[in-house]
Amino acid sequence: MSTPTMRAVRLHEYGGPEVLRYEAAPIPEPGPGEVLVRVHAVGVNPPDWYLRGGLTTMPGETEPSVRLPVIPGTDVSGVVEAVAADVSGFSAGDEVFGLLRFPSFHGSAYAEYVAAPASHLARKPAGVDHVHAAATPMAGLTAWQFLIEAGHEHPSPFQDFRHRPTALDADTTVLVNGAAGGVGHFALQLAKWKGAHVIAVASGAHEASLRELGADRFIDYTKDRPEELVHDVDLVLDTVGGPAGRRFLRTLKPGGSLFPVLPGAFDEKEIAHLGVTVSSAQVRSHGVQLAELGRLLDAGTLRVAIDSTFALADARAAHERAARGHIRGKIVLTVV
Template identity: 85%
Template structure:
């Protein structure tokens, strides 16, 4: 292992993709108590990465910023354990691991050749997938898992007072997923199918064959049709897009149904009460145990990670430019030469 420095993509200022700079003499972190040092093989690119780049330095619910420039963005990693703190006994040097690091916070520091990671945020990488796909799984996969399968923690949400409760999914359940081709959406589709649910996928027409291959029972091209005019009686809407248009999906729900906006939208309590539906959201949190469960599904091929594109770590700017163009199919991943 190099004894002093590493390469990392860092932000020295906030702005567009052009402010991402690759520095090759960044100090290698030392693992603290409960941590391991991971030699990074691949890094998943996620919305919080470009939020941080753009100037957001405080997570919802935080009272103050934890960010000081220069900062290494990123939370999703896959790699190999290089060193282990004395109090860590469930991981060893040489273990292949993947994880969502220190989320919710901007302290992941994953866009680097090495990262110090809490052991509790990590799971062993499924043997059946490579590091690129493993790096694409943590944030998107855990978001889908915690919204649909099990929240997995009792931390209060900054978005609502009541705890989020996933809807029981089975063969009698119909789920509509808006933004089904994206990172969270394509995981949510597969997890809902794993539970036996019928899934209606909403995306642009270019993604139809991809989503039907993943198991979508019905596809709606939002560029040609309005889902709320075609669908009624749905048990659950998972909206991965959010924004002011999210409330239109309330009309697709049956009484007693639920809508889960991944990005909180603007909802009217009187309208939801009149319709007899529930709106609930959550904030994804790092969870090595849940990631291990997801890893078993990945290893078995029950769930797969779709890769939109890959870029070498020094090309982090190009990866963010790709993200800004939208219409992503699966995940964007940075690769780290070994």
Template identity: 80%
Template sequence: MPTQTMRAVRLHEHGGPEVLRYEEVPVPEAGPGEVLVRVHAVGVNPPDRYLRDGLTRVPGKAESTVGLPVIPGTDVSGVVAAVAADVDGLAVGDEVFGLLRFPGFDGSAYAEYVAAPASDLARKPAGIDHVRAAGAPMAGLTAWQFLIELGHDHPSPFQPAPHRPTALGTDTTVLVNGAAGGVGHFALQLAKWKGARVIAVASGAHHSFLRELGADQVIDYTRSRPEDLVRDVDLVVDTVGGPDSRRFLRTLKRGGSHFPVFPGDFDEDETAKLGVTVSITQVRSNGAQLAELGRLLDTGTVRVAIDSTFPLAEARAAHERASRGHVQGKIVLKVA
């Protein structure tokens, strides 16, 4: 019996967007604990580009498990096509979405079919389409695990202590840097859902969008430095992170917290003197949490903004769009 084939995007070498090849490969089989998903849409995330550029080991992993050629991608939305014998709760025909096998680079989502751990999946909210569902998992779970509930006890590769979200309520002020991006626009909406006052930092082109999402104050970082304008916030969520993230420490009140999504450069003596906490975590696949987020998506309490869509065959163009920056929401690949 001939092997069934599908179309997928693979890397045979590392490099720029031009190394993404659209080609024919075997359809995977669902192993124990897995379902086979007929993919309708795929979310494009920073780790996809890191893998393409040559990063093959995620923080916390002792060694790389990536061998070339490899299919990148972790975020999917689609329909269950087959179910392993040991899987309960999902059936052929169910619409699902999920963040697959993260942290790791073996999600293999840029394809017409993917074998997905059932525990990584949740039922797709009926109120949104596959494109928006595919844009939610990694960015939405990152915001959820930073702000709402960590949801696991795995050691952090970034700090010895477990990350603990800050309690959010009507007496809380949250500053979100990079608020228009994938994680940022989810963080803004989740903080508003909890009743917090939110200060959003982004370029001026995104300000009406951020007001629509509920931002109470919007700062254009191209005109003003937010650390010169803001004081006494309870929480900073910096979705940009990196070496400059420490500049936001001065915006916090004593007892406040700073959550950089990407590791920054912080001085323990400085944070102790200021009386603030810096904490970071690593997003992990979690179907149960995604189901909770899905209920907010279904009711419209939280929405997924789509920057742009591309056919799977044009993954290169999607990566080129991502590299230009100033993304509003998510970039998604549509699978025919």
């Protein structure tokens, strides 16, 4: 008997977007604790193009765990097709979304079907379509675990202590650098949900949309340097990272915190002298937290910005779009 197949995007080698190959692949079978999901949409995330470019060891791992060919992707929205015998809480026909098997490169989401750990899924909000649901998991959970609740005891591979979010309320001022991006636009909205005063940093083209999402103040980084305009901030969430991230230390009040999503190099003496904290987290799959995000989406408290959509067969074009940068929200693949 022949093995049932599906269409998927696979890597047989590492390189640029041209190595993404749309082809037939075996339909996976759900193992213990898993469900089989018929995929309707897939969120595109930085780890997808890191894997495509040849990064096969996730931060914190000591050895590569990827074997070619491999299906990239972690963020899905779709419909449960089948459930393993030991799974309760989901049934065939349920609409679900999730961040699968992260941190790892084994999500295998760029496909018509995916076997997903049930604990990594949540029910898709009824009022949210599959495209917007698929755009939520990694970016939304990153913002949630940095700002609201870590939800796990694992420290980031780049520090030896557990990340602890800062309490946010009406007396808190939060600066979000890279506020127009996937993580940034969720972080802005979550901080506003908690009542904080939010300063959004992005290019001027995004000002109107970020103010619509709730930004109290906007700084166009192409015209002004935020570290020269902002002082006495309680928290900076820097979604851009890199060597320039240390400039935000001097925007903080004593006791304030800088949370770099992409950890960089910092001077411990400078941090101690300023009396501030630098802390990072590594996002992890978490179905319960995703359900909380789903409720906020359904209520209209959170909105998802979509930069662009591409058919699964056009994953190369989606990665080419990502490489051009200045992404507003999320890029999503649709599966017909």
